[in-house]
Amino acid sequence: MIGHILVVDGGGTKTAASLYDVRGDELASVMAGPSSLTQELEGGCATIAAVIEQLLLQTRTEAPDCSIVVGVAGAGNPVQRQALAAGLNAYPHLLITTDAQLALYGANLGRPVNVITLGTGSVAMQLTATGDTRQLGGWGFPIADHGGGAQLGFSAVQALIDAYDAGDIAQSPCLLALQDKIGTTRCDILAWVRQAKAKDYAALSHIVAQHSERCTLAHELMLKAAQAVDALIDKMGRDNILPIVLLGGMAQVIYPYLSQQHRQRIIPTQGSALSGGVLLAKKELERGPHGRRQ
Structure with a gap:
C-alpha cells in the first residue's frame, strides 16, 4: 500500500x-x-x-x-x-x-493552460482539455533556449568581448559589473569562458536585469530576450485562447518587456x-x- x-x-x-x-x-x-x-x-x-x-x-x-x-x-x-x-x-x-x-x-x-518556463533555459508547454500535452522549445543551451537566462548571459558576454576590443567597456555600467564577475583582462575572460557552463551564463543574466533601467546595452539585451519569448508564445498560443502562465527565475524580469497582447493573457501561477x-x-x-x- x-x-x-x-x-x-x-x-x-x-x-x-x-x-x-x-x-x-x-x-x-x-x-x-x-x-x-x-x-x-x-x-x-x-x-x-x-x-x-x-x-x-x-x-x-x-x-x-x-x-x-x-x-x-x-x-x-x-x-x-x-x-x-x-x-x-x-x-x-x-x-x-x-x-x-x-x-x-x-x-x-x-x-488547460499554456506555460512558458524561463529559467536557465526556455520551454513552452500546453495542457489541453483532453489531457494532451504539447511542447515547443527546450532544446537546450547553447543551440536554443533563447529568452532563457543562459542565452541572456551569453549575449552579455559577447557584448563584453566586443566592448573590450573596442575599448569602451566604461560606457556601460552593466559591462563593468560583468567584469567584476568574470575578469578585467583578456586572459581572465578567456579562462572564464573556457570553463563556463549554462548555469554560469545564467547567473550573469541577473546582472543584466539589474542594470536594464539605467544601462542602454542592458536594456537592449532584455528587449532581445523578450522578443524571443514573444516568438515562443506566438508559436504556442496562436491557435488557442488558453491562459498563459510564466514560470521560472527569469519570468518576472522578462514580463515587463513582453508585448501588451501577451501580457493581457498571463495569469498568476x-x-x-x-x-x-x-x-x-x-x-x-x-x-x-x-x-x-x-
Whole structure:
C-alpha cells in the first residue's frame, strides 16, 4: 500500500524535492544544486539519487511505500532518461518526466493552460482539455533556449568581448559589473569562458536585469530576450485562447518587456512544479499499482 508521494524538480540551477502524504500534505523538503541531465548527466543523476535518499532517511519512509515522481531537465532525451532510470532502479514506483511537465501540471492545477518556463533555459508547454500535452522549445543551451537566462548571459558576454576590443567597456555600467564577475583582462575572460557552463551564463543574466533601467546595452539585451519569448508564445498560443502562465527565475524580469497582447493573457501561477508532481502521482495511483516508469 503506497502511503507517500515524493517529488523531485530538477533544473539547471537547483533541485527541489519534497515528501508528501497521499492527501498531498508536505511532510519534508530538501534543496540541492543543479541536476540537469543535459548539462551534466552523471552529476545530475547523482544529485537526484541523493535527494531522494535524504528524504526517505529523514522521514524513515520505505521505498516500496512511496510513489516517486522525478521531473528533470533533459529527461526528454531517451538516452539521458534511461541513464537516470538505471540509477534509480531500487525504487519500485517511479515516474520520470521533464521538469517542464511538472510545471505544466502545477501552473493551473491540472487545468488547460499554456506555460512558458524561463529559467536557465526556455520551454513552452500546453495542457489541453483532453489531457494532451504539447511542447515547443527546450532544446537546450547553447543551440536554443533563447529568452532563457543562459542565452541572456551569453549575449552579455559577447557584448563584453566586443566592448573590450573596442575599448569602451566604461560606457556601460552593466559591462563593468560583468567584469567584476568574470575578469578585467583578456586572459581572465578567456579562462572564464573556457570553463563556463549554462548555469554560469545564467547567473550573469541577473546582472543584466539589474542594470536594464539605467544601462542602454542592458536594456537592449532584455528587449532581445523578450522578443524571443514573444516568438515562443506566438508559436504556442496562436491557435488557442488558453491562459498563459510564466514560470521560472527569469519570468518576472522578462514580463515587463513582453508585448501588451501577451501580457493581457498571463495569469498568476496556481501551483508549483512540486504540486504538479503530486497531481501526476495521484493520477498514477488512480490507475492502480504501477511499476517502474520512464
